[in-house]
Amino acid sequence: MAISKKLEIIYHNGQPDGIRSIRRHLSTMTTYVIPRPLLSEAKKLSGINRPGIYYLISENDDNKIAQIYIGQTRNGVVRLDDHNRSKDFWNKAIMFLADSKTFSLDMISGLEAYAIGKAHDAKRYKVENSVNPKYEIDEYDLPLIEEVYEEIQFIMATQGYKMDNTKVTLNDAKTLHTTRNGILAFGVYDGDKFEVLEGSEIDLNHKSVSATIEKQRQNAFSSGNIISIDGKYKLSVSLSFNSPSAAATFVLGGSNNGWIEWKDKDGKTLDELYRK
8 A cells, every 4th residue: 555645845936836845744855946047046045055965957848857967965055056157958956955964975975876876777868977976885874875765756756757767667567558560669657648668669660740749759869869779760768748649649650549559468558547
């Protein structure tokens, strides 16, 4: 049985897309979501100069992550001043800060290295950290680091950012697939977004009747999100779509009803699974 979790959120500007602070019940860690234009305003918040790690995020026009950078800070939001001067790609920062008793210097370095490794393994976004920090995590620190990262992963998911490894998702019983026209692609649906998983084959020989989807396909190819392997085009990352049909059309070209195109391992369509 799933365990219920309680989050408290403060919208400091009174706007849903402004500065937010998020805290899980009984946690010593506070999450701060900071749009880049509001960085100066965020510095006025109490408690925002504590140690922790942070994600710099670049979102595209569809509010999906295109790039991320992960770093550590020992003085909270002040660390972002350097990135505000030297890094152009990001438009939002998400900081996970805790009191020094929870985040010792070793804990911060270990958590940063662990989070960067997980980001590379997930293959969901372009990770700006070109190499993992050469930091050896002590076996006695690892359980706490894993526990804290699990909380980070959960809170990021509440903000619409999935951080888990797509290969783990691929083995999940809820994974859907399509095999039409010799194309083998996999995806998952959470009731809101449909995610086509890394490694899925893409039929670029059949153009989409949707100009928007066709542009997405071409952009994915030119950016390296679709690559050619042994004569087949495959996703090198997982991509998220607003509907099952948009996902199916991206994969197969033409025009497709994703509710009947995507099926589970027993052959049941998404329509049968969700609507009947």
